[in-house]
Amino acid sequence: MPHILIVEDETIIRSALRRLLERNQYQISEAGSVQEARENFSVADFDLVISDLRLPGAPGTEMIQLAQGKPVLIMTSYASLRSAVDSMKMGAVDYIAKPFDHDEMLQAVAHILREHQHKARNQTPEKLAENPATAARDDNGEIGIIGSSAGMQALYGKIRKVAPTSSNVLIQGESGTGKELVARALHNLSKRSRAPLISVNCAAIPESLIESELFGHEKGSFTGASAGRAGLVEAADGGTLFLDEIGELPLEAQARLLRVLQDGEIRRVGAVQSQRVDVRLIAATHRDLKNLAKTGQFREDLYYRLHVISLQLPALRERGADVMEIAQAFLARQSAVMERPELRFSALAEQAIRLYSWPGNVRELENAIERSVILCEGTEISADLLGIDIALDDLDEPQDPPAEKSPAAGNSDPAEDLSLEDYFQHFVLEHQEHMTETELARKLGISRKCLWERRQRLGIPRRKTGATSS
Incomplete structure (x- = not known):
């Protein structure tokens, strides 16, 4: 029976989690803080540690070192995924956001214990001791998406549920919303994270070359094919293939892609024999594929193959306070690149960022801030430096309330x-x-x-x- 240590300072949560796990045949010990766990237990003897991130005295990430290579699952009630990313960088195997449902917790615990047992059977003790933190986290990789709005929280929950599966995923959203970030998160949190993630922008490849690029070709199969070449689907074997702007894929290439999804086979251009591939497909588009399928511009059978799981990214204008959180992150990044850490937004610039509709979404915001950092001559970025189409006269200088009349x-x-x-x-x-x-x-x-x-x-x-x- 696996022995699990719960480290949680909230008694109600700790007790509820203990009852849940004990009902599912796990042996449970518990502590209210890192110090209590250190003083009362030999943490490395447990099969799994489940720890809250924020604890009195010391953060839950301290349990990673105490566990000495045993898996640590971090619980966090904080909206942003950035804390979870930091935890995994430090060696946590996974994280789970509170409030979580019972099935989600049980699936996470079962998966972590199974993977750790599998790893222990396939690695020598010397290798595990050499870098236990890396060994504990390799299955999961990282996820890095900024934003804590309700829409993004719902998206994070879906990513966590979908990532461990092998289902095809269709990511929909306006241009610039960060569809590739979602695809990368799905890959990094999947069982395929050690294999390649191959990203392809279907709109960026000439139609005459797209079949060769995706599926490869044999020597002499067309003019200029002086040697055989593997395609991008073949390169993604064992991993994930991300096809961005899949709505731009020509119909003939769509037919070939459908065969990959149906039969797990590809045939290079000019080849006679097919070969097996094991690829998970993640596709993205800003177009309405269902309507395209009705008008014959996209294969209906391929659409339904892709539409197993659909994730919708909200536009930046729908994400509320996320826009300033993302803007501050971009400002910090660009300031570091330009070695100008003193830069900050003026009050009017912050107003402009919040009020502008950002039709180009996160990509437009990133470009605007990069431009403003380059052009800024002082320490404060003014609204006009953002270069966005907003009436600056409509922005309000902070003023004192009107004086009352005597x-x-x-x-x-x-x-x-x-x-x-x-x-x-x-x-x-x-x-x-x-x-x-x-x-x-x-x-x-x-x-x-x-x-x-x-x-x-x-x-x-x-x-x-x-x-x-x-």
């Missing part, structure tokens, strides 16, 4: 007698006939977005006549 000034409705909400409503109704939305917001010391939200909450209608809104 009764001595002859005001018959003094502001000091009003609550903040009353004052807002009174001010807007009094001035909206002769002030634009931008002017109203500036006078109130708030953004136009905040002005609109308060109008909605208080039921103040926009004026139907008067000054034109800017």
Whole structure:
């Protein structure tokens, strides 16, 4: 019976996890902190350690060294996957996000124990001792996607469920949303992570060459084929083939790809014999393949072969506060490249980043920040340096709230007698006939977005006549 150590400072979670695992025939010990685990147990004697990331005194990653090569599963309730990535870099075999469902935890535990036993049978003790941290994490690789919005959290959960399977995956989303990052995460967290991930942009290969590039060719099969050559599908044997912009694949190449998926075979251009390949296919597109299939531009049978699992990436404009988190990460990266660690965004630049719709998504954001870092002459990146199509006049300089009028000034409705909400409503109704939305917001010391939200909450209608809104 496998013996598992749970390290978790929240008693309710620790007890619930203990009951779950004991009901499934695991022997359980528990501790509330790294120090308690160190003092009460020989951690290296356990078959598996399940530890929360954030613990009193020392982080859960300290258990990795104490485990001396035994697998450590990290639990984290934090939204970003970056903490999980760091844990795996340090040697954790996997991570699981709280709250988790029972099946997810049981599958993770069973998989980790099975893989560790398999590894122990196939490696000598000397090799395991040589680099236990590497041995403990090699099956999983890394995943690195920034963002903690609800849509991305749902996506992370699907990635974790789908990655260990051999199912084909179709990733859909607008251009620039990071479809290749998702494909890489699926590969890195799969059992194929030690084998190659071959990425192909179908739109970047000339139609006349795409079959040769994908499936290879024999010597003399066409003009210029002076030697036989393996294709990219063959190169991905045992691993993962990522076909980006698969909607651009010609119909003849689609037929060949369908045979790979149906029969696990490829035949080089000009060859007579087929050969077996073991490839997991991940495809991506910004186009509607279902509609393309209805109009005959994409094979319907291939579409259904690809559409076993579908992952939808949200556009950057739908990800809320993620945009600033990603922008700060890009700024840190570019500042390091340019050796200018003092750079920061101005308040107006941050507003521009948050308000702009980013039609080019993450790729456009990355390019804008790289441009601004290059062009910035001081330490603060201004909004105009971003080079994005947004009206800078609509951005609001931080201002103090408007001064209240004194009764001595002859005001018959003094502001000091009003609550903040009353004052807002009174001010807007009094001035909206002769002030634009931008002017109203500036006078109130708030953004136009905040002005609109308060109008909605208080039921103040926009004026139907008067000054034109800017």
